Amino acid sequence: MNRGRASISLHLRRRRCLGTRAYSSQSHQPPPWRPAVVLDEWVERGVRPISLRQLTFFGRTLTESRLISSANYVRTELPTRLAHRLRDMQKLPYVVVSNPHISIVYELYYKAFEKFRTVPEIRTLEDNDHYCDILRETLKEHLTVIPNLAMGVLECQGLVKPDEMDRFMNTMLRARISRRVIAEQHLALTETFNSPWHFPQSVARTDLNADFVGEVFLKCNAKDVVEGCGKVAQELLRRSSGSTKIPAVRVQGHLTATFPYIIGHLEYIIGELLRNSIQAVIEKYHDSPNDPPPIEVLICEAPQHVILRISDQGGGVPRDVLPYLWSFSKGPRTQDRLENLGQVPTMAATMQELVVPMDRKPQNRETFQEGSLSSLSSRPPNLRLGMGLPMSRVYAEYWAGSLELHSLEGYGVDAFLQISKLGNKNEQVTARASVDAV
Ligand SMILES: Nc1ncnc2c1ncn2[C@@H]1O[C@H](COP(=O)(O)OP(=O)(O)O)[C@@H](O)[C@H]1O
Numbered sequence: 001m002n003r004g005r006a007s008i009s010l011h012l013r014r015r016r017c018l019g020t021r022a023y024s025s026q027s028h029q030p031p032p033w034r035p036a037v038v039l040d041e042w043v044e045r046g047v048r049p050i051s052l053r054q055l056t057f058f059g060r061t062l063t064e065s066r067l068i069s070s071a072n073y074v075r076t077e078l079p080t081r082l083a084h085r086l087r088d089m090q091k092l093p094y095v096v097v098s099n100p101h102i103s104i105v106y107e108l109y110y111k112a113f114e115k116f117r118t119v120p121e122i123r124t125l126e127d128n129d130h131y132c133d134i135l136r137e138t139l140k141e142h143l144t145v146i147p148n149l150a151m152g153v154l155e156c157q158g159l160v161k162p163d164e165m166d167r168f169m170n171t172m173l174r175a176r177i178s179r180r181v182i183a184e185q186h187l188a189l190t191e192t193f194n195s196p197w198h199f200p201q202s203v204a205r206t207d208l209n210a211d212f213v214g215e216v217f218l219k220c221n222a223k224d225v226v227e228g229c230g231k232v233a234q235e236l237l238r239r240s241s242g243s244t245k246i247p248a249v250r251v252q253g254h255l256t257a258t259f260p261y262i263i264g265h266l267e268y269i270i271g272e273l274l275r276n277s278i279q280a281v282i283e284k285y286h287d288s289p290n291d292p293p294p295i296e297v298l299i300c301e302a303p304q305h306v307i308l309r310i311s312d313q314g315g316g317v318p319r320d321v322l323p324y325l326w327s328f329s330k331g332p333r334t335q336d337r338l339e340n341l342g343q344v345p346t347m348a349a350t351m352q353e354l355v356v357p358m359d360r361k362p363q364n365r366e367t368f369q370e371g372s373l374s375s376l377s378s379r380p381p382n383l384r385l386g387m388g389l390p391m392s393r394v395y396a397e398y399w400a401g402s403l404e405l406h407s408l409e410g411y412g413v414d415a416f417l418q419i420s421k422l423g424n425k426n427e428q429v430t431a432r433a434s435v436d437a438v
């Protein structure tokens with residue numbers, strides 16, 4: 001893009017950032033404050049990354065003053081992080097930022113930025129309760145972000161380099177996860193603090209044997225998650241395909257391996273992988289007289305990692321899809337994906353996001369987990385959005401893990417999910433442990 005056009009569009013965008021408030025006054029005086037400048041100030045602030053380990057330790061000794069300082073951390077962190085994303089969006093070519101879907105996201109972010117940056121310091125539990133209401137409301141409102149971003153990115157195909165769009169989408173999603181993690185962790189800590197069994201004044205005010213600290217499940221067991229997600233995916237595809245030949249999901253290896261993780265993130269990744277595998281096998285064996293071969297899941301526990309290999313015999317990734325597997329913005333079948341996305345007005349990227357607006361009872365995690373899995377099954381069946389794999393990778397990498405896929409043409413797929421055991425007590429705290437995206 002030529003420089004002249006870039007600067008015009010930047011100017012337009014800056015004007016737009018001034019917002020209606022600045023120009024709606026009847027006076028011809030300059031507005032008393034300029035959000036564009038305010039945004040500059042916030043963009044200059046660095047973000048304070050947090051690791052899974054920090055999230056856990058922070059919540060382990062939960063006192064009123066800790067809860068208040070958690071609230072203030074979130075209070076300053078959210079507008080800072082949003083400011084960075086707003087600036088990113090301002091730097092996009094005008095054709096992109098003016099796309100209707102992308103501009104919906106821009107407006108939502110700007111509104112949230114304005115709301116969050118003006119929250120006064122939180123000093124009391126009442127202030128915190130009020131702040132939590134704001135957080136919950138915003139989280140709910142932002143469920144439209146992912147489908148809008150995805151549609152915007154697809155519609156801008158051809159206008160911007162695909163790699164650039166993918167980078168943008170990855171950054172947006174990573175940052176979105178990070179904001180939601182810190183917001184949801186604070187909401188969960190507040191719920192714990194307010195729950196009847198929590199006695200802030202007592203010596204044993206924190207249950208050191210608790211399995212959950214906020215949203216972090218300390219003893220996440222890969223086998224249980226695979227089995228739980230497997231059942232849901234099987235049931236979902238049984239209903240949507242009408243087929244009775246549903247492959248089994250077999251789990252082998254280190255079945256007792258546990259690690260701390262935000263379970264909703266793991267369920268999301270494994271759910272997507274299993275859906276893909278089961279779906280591919282059903283399609284391949286649709287007209288075959290033979291029984292469909294099972295999905296084989298191998299769990300391998302190493303000192304630093306837990307690795308899951310999910311193998312299917314569904315025939316492998318179609319050749320025309322393979323080069324675009326990890327891309328949000330390019331590849332075939334764009335029109336189908338756009339139409340399907342149009343049917344998903346809101347989308348929670350993880351199950352725990354869906355749970356947020358509901359009345360959750362942290363003391364009964366069973367209910368939470370069941371609730372989260374049933375939300376997964378309520379996703380429209382068979383809607384191919386083309387986002388499952390790239391989104392799963394964003395989630396996996398967010399907590400210093402990785403996701404790879406090997407397609408054996410004509411035979412099947414091996415997916416490798418590597419999870420970093422960040423919460424392991426013996427682990428050295430390395431720079432890698434601070435994996436938060438900014
Ligand atoms: N295990 C698999 N076997 C065969 N094809 C697969 C497998 N996993 C993914 N694919 C192919 O990759 C495409 C993209 O997958 P994904 O990112 O999960 O999006 P979606 O499932 O919504 O299309 C799928 O539509 C399918 O064609």
Ligand SMILES: [Mg+2]
Nearest residue numbers: 272276388389
């Ligand atoms: Mg999929």
